[in-house]
Amino acid sequence: MPELILHHYDEAPFAEKIRLVFGIKNLSWRSVIVPSAMPKPNLTPLTGGYRRTPVFQIGADIYCDTQLIATLLERQYPEPSIFPDGNPGLAMALGSWANGPYVVASVAIYMGADDPFAGSLDLPAHFHEDRKKMWQTQFDTDTLGPRLAGYRAQLDAHTDFIRQQLADGRPFLTGERPGWADIHAMWDPWFLIRFAPTEAERAYKHLPSIGLWLDRLAAIGQGTRSEMEPSRALDIAEAAEPLPATGIDPRDPIGIEAGTKVCVSPADYAEAQITGTLVGTTVSSVTIYREDPRVGTVAVHFPKIGYTVEPI
């Protein structure tokens, strides 16, 4: 049985999303710790330059972005489902809220907060500079001050969606069982509590239902985690063959033929150009093959939502 390898670090809230999926599904997985800021010399041979966290690996197949990783895990391990109320489309569509305006409000608040790193987080000295550059397409960190109140107002309006869902006393957002909707929504309080505690207190202290809901989510755990050296993950990729190419979905409007050299880029933040040969698409994903001197041929998979694909 090939191992499920998550490249992540403990403080990464997007990685926490996938750790919670492992928890809901009670999966055993291998944890490879990556640096929280660039450079990431043991990750980029696998991804071709994609630097965001987390990245998921099975053999020589590399999956970028939580939306794609969650979809894959749900397909391979359907029970218990991360869509316990039977609304997979709605829960996935929430990603455009959670990964968009909701997350930007929280990160802007953190970047402009008076108490960043107030907790005991183990982050490198250049972390703030790294993030400033990474988020520059969404906001200018140097001029956040006068706009912070506006971001706080935005955050509170987003948080109120969670309060409304929990108002009838249900334990999780869609009912009795936790799922992907909870995981989307927990990103911001999880992040602010750790990265900007004074801001978190302002935003959540008067809403006890949110703290109790976060406690219930934390109690799910992470499944069974065991650590792996980064070099071992590279060796595994080198020794494995990627999944066979699927070809272009016949209904795909992409207009690029299989075998074409392409560049895949995140369309929102953390600019990067990942180049390779287009070998497959589905209605919601894109796969390229890349050659790397350390790991040989790897398949790198991206979701379509939030990414661009251009021939080069």
Ligand SMILES: N[C@@H](CCC(=O)N[C@@H](CS)C(=O)NCC(=O)O)C(=O)O
């Ligand atoms: N849309 C991506 C976003 C991932 C993301 O922004 N992750 C943050 C960490 S939680 C990140 O990459 N930070 C910079 C880094 O880790 O290098 C996903 O859903 O996976």
